[in-house]
Amino acid sequence: MNSTLQHDLIQIEELLNLTQQEALAFLAKINEIPTTPVFENCEKAKLNAEGISGKEALKLFKERFGNMINSSTGPRYLGYVTGGATPASIMGDWLATVYDQNTQAVKGQGDLSANIELETIQLLLDLFNLPSNFLGGFVTGATMSNFTCLAVARQWIGKLKGYDIAKEGVQSAINILSATPHSSSLKSLSMLGLGSRNLIKIKTKTNREALDPKSLQEEIDQLNGEPFILISSAGTVNTVDFDDFIFINELKKKYNFWWHIDAAFGAFAACSPRHKDVLNGWEHADSITIDGHKWLNVPYENAFFFIDKKYKLEQIETFQNSNAPYLGDPLEAFNYLNFLPENSRRLKALPVWFTLKAYGKIGYQDIVENSIQLAADFGKFIEKNQNFELLAPVCLNTVCFTLSGEVNQEKVGDFLQKLNATGKVFMTATVYNNKKGIRAAFVNWLTTENDLIIIQNMMGEVLNKS
């Protein structure tokens, strides 16, 4: 063994203790660490011939990057839709690293990870109150979950058209309908060879992001009975709008289509008895995308898909790793590598298993309802403050607003940049209804009313200075 490696093997306890100290120091300062990153050119680096040991690497890392890591996992990072990491999820994530299992083993052989993953999927179905006809698995993010679901949809459509897309490639245009797809669904269509430009845009309801049922019906009529894929939204990123799932479910009875729901963060409405109705009917979808590293508050990279088990053959045809025909029932000698894009994978289920067991249904109801309350309160602040106006009514956890008055449109970018530069809060820019706007998404379990006060004060200060 290399002598530095040998040295580190002997020092492993000290190394992990030092790592833990660094982790604890970071978490202890999470309220003070700037929300906004400071960048330094990191591109010119050369690798030393002799290793410096883990201990020296940690020291070097802290010197080099320590002050540049921002508090994106902290309470006032409201950009994009970015969750934090609950204590138990960190426990599970650390152990997943140490155990270093590979989830490509056949269930019950090789290692335990597939069994843990399958159990965790059951816990998630229970959390979201979804039926057990879904086969679930973990991928790196909602983008890959959308990709996975749409890949199986693609295979299903190909079979209806009489060919095997996994083997023969896409031979003809495939109809894909959506009103307000997330950019990652378009990216998935690109990656799948379906072509993002081939998406048939459904009109939205007036002043909404949800699909207009009449427009959907019209587009379906145009297809003359051809099968299609419908990508629907459970939570759009600007206004957290939901498509009408009861209506879509009725259409399911009349037309032959694959119904996919991107519920990356909107799925968490299911955790709140007061808000779950926006999801009514979603249990009848063919596939659903949900993110773990957003509102579930587990570390990146974590998301899952749910695909109706009745498509297990299409799923295997799409993702089967070897070209040998599958022997027996695929759900018997079950191996995740034949059901999703990756082969070797870390045990992504473990942080989820830990956090679900640690906090339970009520813990997640509290996290979700806290975020919703904070968004409502922040929305009220925007409404009452004459300098700002809402771009859309606040729904669930996201506030989409702008500087009030047409004349101030050109100042929005500058205002946001100055606000983020305070390091006390981070929000992201958007465009909604042709207006420049700002989004604040509440998903972090740490955020409190006190954070809102800090944010509102900062907004006032930035306005006064400009």
Ligand SMILES: *Cc1c(COP(=O)(O)O)cnc(C)c1O
């Ligand atoms: C965040 C998000 C995605 C993409 O998720 P990643 O985890 O970044 O891959 C897809 N759809 C919706 C609705 C999202 O909010």
